[in-house]
Amino acid sequence: MGLGLNRKAFSLLDGALITSLLVISISGFIFMDKFLPDSDSVRVEVDGRLHGIYPLFEDRLLTVHGPIGDTVIEIKNRSVRVVSSACPNKLCVHQGFIKRGSIICLPNRVVITIGVSSVDAITG
């Protein structure tokens, strides 16, 4: 039994094993996503005041006026992003679409949070 054959088989087998392990671990992220609660509202605050709460499942484009200027927010496919902003560094724009968490634009004092509503329905 030559070493060459062993080495070849070793790499093939382990390749498969490593690939599957890799795939499993990546899928872990997908499953994690599944177990995290579905958020369903977008809360927009400007300069410390609530501008509005919008449903995450309804696509829309809205413009808010901050101390520096306008911030354009887009809700699309259950994600939120800042399309354009009057702020100098544009960090909020570069953050792109988010599905949970928040986008904060400090210069223009805009805080966008994807909130988890604590209840699905209200009785009474």
Add this chain to the structure above:
Amino acid sequence: MSLVKPFWHTNNFIQGFKKSSIVRFKRIINKGRFMRKGMHLNYGITTLLLCCFIFFTSCQREHLYRETTIMMDTIVTITVVSDSKKAAEDAIEHAFNELRRLEKSFNFYSEESELSMINRNAGVRPVKVSKDMMDILKKAIYVSELTGGAFDITTGPLTRLWDFNKKNIPDGQKIKEALKLVGYKNIIINERNSTVFLKKKGMLIDLGGIAKGYGADRAIEVLKAEGMKAALVAIAGDIRAYGVKNNGSPWMIGIKDPRARGDDDLIATLPLKDSAISTSGDYERYFIKAGKRYHHILNPSTGYPADSTGGVSVIAGAGYLTDSIATAVFLLGPEKGIKLLRKHGLKGLFITEDGKRFSTGDIDGIRFK
């Protein structure tokens, strides 16, 4: 030529794999041969299957889909869990249609409704009715018997007298006369001929205390038949839940604070799993005259609004039960109400106007704010 085995070639590590994989791996290790005919094919297939599994679990991610419409004089919201937007929207539309159909038949105020047909023929003749009508009437009578008459659908003549928009207290004599027409025992059902007959002329059935909960049940049935994995139907405060949400957690329901002004001021939250909840309160439709509050829950034995108890939420297996029984136990008040709920193995919570709580004590997972 001794190869050092990588740690994942040891038996211990392999234990975690599926049995077939373990056997295969052991064979490889024991025989000291890494390649056999057809083996790479096996691995190829295993990897392929694994990839498929991961692909499908990640792509067919279930989402919550929610739609709201105005119907039955109130707001109806349906939420479903589905892996397809199209399927979810179709299912919700069908459920809405089912509710529209029922509303048409059960409407107390429309002359064209099946219910009005029965009412018009009170004291005249039996009326042939639909399956839905027969079903809801039988259920309503069942609840009347369960609650010793505290719930009664024949309070129609009283509903006509008390107009909560005009804020008028009806004449005492008129109430007395209307009371003579109240009594669920005068509903004569003939199942074989599918007919309903109201014994006394002037009798009126009003399904307002049961139709919403019943509707929620029927909407859930439609959503189930459409293949939805989980759903939540809320017809105003009458809510029916089926299954669990896409993240595996139960539907969460908030109970409104009876003293609060805002719509989202909750006094408690609770999980709801394959059951229904309804709340009866005196703070929804009422008027105040000479310092006294007149609300819409009329006592079938006195003809006047029941004594104020704040609000009561009832949890049971079906919406028609919670809707009607919440009305009944509201009338009975906390003490008798809780007793009745316990007797029938139902769960409930009273919250009085001064914030006192009376409960059957077995509401799982309830959290007060």
